[in-house]
Amino acid sequence: MDLEALRSANPDHWSKATAIRALTLDAVAAANSGHSGMPMGMADVATVLFEKHLKFDASAPLWHDRDRFILSAGHGSMLLYSLLHLTGYEDFPLDELKNFRQLGAKTAGHPENFLANGIETTTGPLGQGISNAVGFAIAEEILRARFGKKIVDHHTYVIAGDGCLMEGVSQEAIALAGRQQLSKLVVLWDNNNITIDGTVDLADRTDQIKRFEASGWDVREIDGHNPEEIDEALTWAKTGKRPKMIACKTHIALGHAAQDTSKGHGALTDADQLQAAKIAYGWDAGPFEIPADVKSAWEEIGRRGTEDRFAWEARLEEISDRKRAEFHRTMNGEAPKKLGAVIRAFKKQCAESQPKAATRKASEMVLEVVNPVLLDTVGGSADLTGSNNTKTGDMEVFDETNRDGRFIHYGIREHGMAAAMNGMALHGGIRPYSGTFMCFTDYARPAMRLSALMQQPVVYVMTHDSIGLGEDGPTHQPVEHLAISRATPNTLVFRPADVVETAEAWELALTQTGTPSVLSLTRQGLPAVRKDHKAKNLTAQGAYVLADAEGKRQAILIATGSEVAIAMEAKALLEAEGIGTRVVSMPCMELFAEQDEAYRKRVLPAGPVRVAVEAGMRMGWDRWLLGERGREKKADFVGMSSFGASAPAEVLYEHFGITAKAVAGKVKALL
Amino acid sequence: MDLEALRSANPDHWSKATAIRALTLDAVAAANSGHSGMPMGMADVATVLFEKHLKFDASAPLWHDRDRFILSAGHGSMLLYSLLHLTGYEDFPLDELKNFRQLGAKTAGHPENFLANGIETTTGPLGQGISNAVGFAIAEEILRARFGKKIVDHHTYVIAGDGCLMEGVSQEAIALAGRQQLSKLVVLWDNNNITIDGTVDLADRTDQIKRFEASGWDVREIDGHNPEEIDEALTWAKTGKRPKMIACKTHIALGHAAQDTSKGHGALTDADQLQAAKIAYGWDAGPFEIPADVKSAWEEIGRRGTEDRFAWEARLEEISDRKRAEFHRTMNGEAPKKLGAVIRAFKKQCAESQPKAATRKASEMVLEVVNPVLLDTVGGSADLTGSNNTKTGDMEVFDETNRDGRFIHYGIREHGMAAAMNGMALHGGIRPYSGTFMCFTDYARPAMRLSALMQQPVVYVMTHDSIGLGEDGPTHQPVEHLAISRATPNTLVFRPADVVETAEAWELALTQTGTPSVLSLTRQGLPAVRKDHKAKNLTAQGAYVLADAEGKRQAILIATGSEVAIAMEAKALLEAEGIGTRVVSMPCMELFAEQDEAYRKRVLPAGPVRVAVEAGMRMGWDRWLLGERGREKKADFVGMSSFGASAPAEVLYEHFGITAKAVAGKVKALL
Structure with a gap:
């Protein structure tokens, strides 16, 4: 690539995009790990997207009507972190970038949504971001229909790489988006022809354009380093009735010695090569330094959406109090009273x-x-x-x-x-x-x-x-x-x-x-086991005494789901023989584990023998059988230890010995 | 559909295909469950495939050079069972079909490879068969290159439905097959436009032909009820350098009241409708009855490949003894001495x-x-x-x-x-x-x-x-x-x-x-923990004493993989304080569980406290900690109880407390 030509053609654009490249190189070098090449290759596309198209306000990262930007190729996390830093997101001061991939930093190896505002989703496992994006776009459609276009009206932009497109889940996402005509979904494919093992051709020769078109997408091909082409394509992408894919021909690790190679995918930490790339970019700022004019241009981009946001807030004030309250409740994920x-x-x-x-x-x-x-x-x-x-x-x-x-x-x-x-x-x-x-x-x-x-x-x-x-x-x-x-x-x-x-x-x-x-949940019918109404949610405790022993408590049966009725039958068999038997229903192990020890001991007291029954593998049960004051030789399990078989359900329960009789037998063998 | 026209155009073909439809209806009715529609829709395609193209010999179902027939749409298992019965496979007498979906039958709800010869793979989870088929075709290519075309030269045929093509894994398979130019792979797409929820259009509008072509396949569309078109397409499919997809337009549940509906996908058990369908077919044989001439025609098809097989066996005799022995060893999956x-x-x-x-x-x-x-x-x-x-x-x-x-x-x-x-x-x-x-x-x-x-x-x-x-x-x-x-x-x-x-x-x-x-396997470097050479494979026992206590045995540390070295360090810390500590390496829990009780007790004797250390969740460990004569309050676990974090490995081990010091601390807390 003739970097000088790129630079001189669009000097302002170039310096902004180069800031992303420089920060990426510096952060990866500081961490001595990471993925340099993708942010360097997609910096131009991302710069134009943020500068001219993405609706966002860096000072209000949770603005409900912002466009969503999904970095499906999550290994290129420095692209996102650079953008969030440069545009002025509060969670991304320069120190966060200097701490890239270190414990406690918001700049994890791959973007993690729960660490900071501005990260819309967690990506890294390939194909997930593009598939999440289909959900984002569906959510926008549904909420727009529910609350009106004045309140909900935004796009979802995705950057996806070859890895995302090779993962099967991407086909599911592409086909679903095409079927649903999610016209506000825009995928920017980083078409750099490189994966970790080498050129894409090693494993794939799919014509991606034809593939997307086959599922009802509109597609354009552009030079991913040409800001005019990027701009035009993004303008086009906001028209029409179909989801859009923009195939961006790019050079991974642009301007570095590793450009266009699989080495460029990973951590480019060689100090000389790093410096050489910066010189080629015409970038003479030191590590993690951004020239004031460049930073200021980026911060202006970060404020681009502020006016839009104010207008949106004004529109929100115009709707009825009831509708506005409902919108806030909904967006905050609160359950209605x-x-x-x-x-x-x-x-x-x-x-x-x-x-x-x-x-x-x-x-x-x-x-x-x-x-x-x-x-x-x-x-x-x-x-x-x-x-x-x-x-x-x-x-x-x-x-x-x-x-x-x-x-x-x-x-x-x-x-x-x-x-x-x-x-x-x-x-x-x-x-x-x-x-x-x-x-x-x-x-x-x-x-x-x-x-x-x-x-x-x-x-x-x-x-x-x-x-x-x-x-x-x-x-x-x-x-x-x-x-x-x-x-x-x-x-x-x-x-x-x-x-x-x-x-x-x-x-x-x-x-x-x-x-x-x-x-x-079961396929097969089950009897009611909860006989009396309790306003309290007993399942919230994870496990509870469904039926206690009639006489002296000699056995505790623990069961879940369809096997609770079997445990109740087993209890009847045992009680008939004078063996006092408690039945504990355990609909949620995790919630039971969270209860205090006193409650857990009340439900599962030491002493009686214990048999658990669940039509699944034993793994996970030993804590309740052998631990929590249970004892080996005083506990057993009735369930599966192999794959199942094809036969009517009742035959299988007999065949695999998941029956009241078997449970009662295990209890008696332990007593 | 005008069944009468179909029948009169090709009466011999019709009666053979109808045998499949009748057996399917009868078996599903007998089981009162199953999937009738797909075998009824694809009976014509399968009949032509078996009659004129598939290289097989029903009397030698394991013939190494047979063509492989993969029913990716595994719910249509009665299509396969009907074919195997009709052509005379030993494992599929009529009684097996009468026992469809019953315990112990070879005719499970979905085809299970391990139950009978003639079932090449287990299908039912959608998308798997078509993806297995790519592996079959690769195996054929590799073995042909290794042993020569005279010994290995066969095709892989797949019947796949819309479900298979919607699953993302199918895209991975299609793209891989296209890239690898697996020209001997032929996919027959049952294009019936129906899924369980309704018409395909509810969830998908993908142009499948364009999609396959985008990944380098050659595609043809045919009427899946026209035997000439099927025959011509299958002839074509054996030419050229690319994998082939034949889009077979079919009617699910052909001739039944449920034809072309999602109801037709499932179990068509209504006796009157069943009879009406048979009448429409012009089929007057009773349940599970196949007219002698039809059965005989099918059995002739079952013998079609016998001559080919003999010729192949003769060719196998012609190669060198060494090569033949190697071929047999390879195909039998025996390890070389x-x-x-x-x-x-x-x-x-x-x-x-x-x-x-x-x-x-x-x-x-x-x-x-x-x-x-x-x-x-x-x-x-x-x-x-x-x-x-x-x-x-x-x-x-x-x-x-x-x-x-x-x-x-x-x-x-x-x-x-x-x-x-x-x-x-x-x-x-x-x-x-x-x-x-x-x-x-x-x-x-x-x-x-x-x-x-x-x-x-x-x-x-x-x-x-x-x-x-x-x-x-x-x-x-x-x-x-x-x-x-x-x-x-x-x-x-x-x-x-x-x-x-x-x-x-x-x-x-x-x-x-x-x-x-x-x-x-670890990313990070590990020291050698096995100091002395043992010819015996100690891992075969699942767990073994890596280092015993120096003095009185007070603690047993159990560890796997990268944590064994940590356990060894913890042992050193504990022994320095006079706490005799055994370290058990447990590279394979499943093999240890298979050992006799005496060995297990020798490795994990009662008495000492136990701490397990593994950089994963505790689930699965309680058996070795609390059971096997372990005791609560005398056992503990050092590992993970949450997701990890982004940081250098050694920092994370410290952060999550998976260290020799932590292990030693747990031991001392238990003593």
């Missing part, structure tokens, strides 16, 4: 009617009373709507003709669905929940982990939660998936036993502010 | 040199000695070749110009990579291994679970296995992933502590015949 009341009323009604139902059906019953009062929910399913029971009567389907719709047909795309839900939650104003089979947690895993890491209260409605699924067989029967979700930090895993516990689980899930929930 | 010897020699050398190395580097050192003697290995990486250390000096890159290559650049496609490895292993003749970061186990999860369920000895080289990854931060630092892999049935999880244990882990992984292995 009525929510608790409708759930309590529902529970009371269940105590009277004692409904028998599969918990997936119970979930639908709860949603039927919740959705009309909690208008923030957006439901969906990965093509299992009738099986997951996630669409309630009041919900219309969201599509290009009905942006009021609150139910999304995500298609057979569990991963894209979860990532889109993350985007909606991050955007704010939406409480996303969606369903698939529990076993397909596997497909959604990367995004489910990010819900937890990003502290987003997404709700995963995972039905068909055991061998109780029956004939579809082991490919569809989760056995290790409760353990997988429970092993994940900051995740609540609910496995309710009946309609009442399902209502309690939903109440907890819908009032979380920083934790995702997994609702593990 | 030399493998054990080279690994023992390598260990001996390590005992002398005491190499310090990251275990990812250790893994490369092992592979450098293994790959030249085990020619069945095919390595790869999801664009982290230099980080995963999976490419050895003798390995060339596999691509369209070099089918001899044994290293595959999978691109940033962890899921597609894992699924392709499953396909290679299922094909036979290949021992696939490949790498990514341990944290991205998440992306590969659905296929990793299937390695376990399908009993395939795939090796996952998962490097950067903890916070020891350092600055890339929590998005890249696994904490729950050891628990996730350990919770999965039939999976060996190895976390070796040094070069010697890494060699032992590889030996075990490469000699498995029905179990996948996960090698959890």
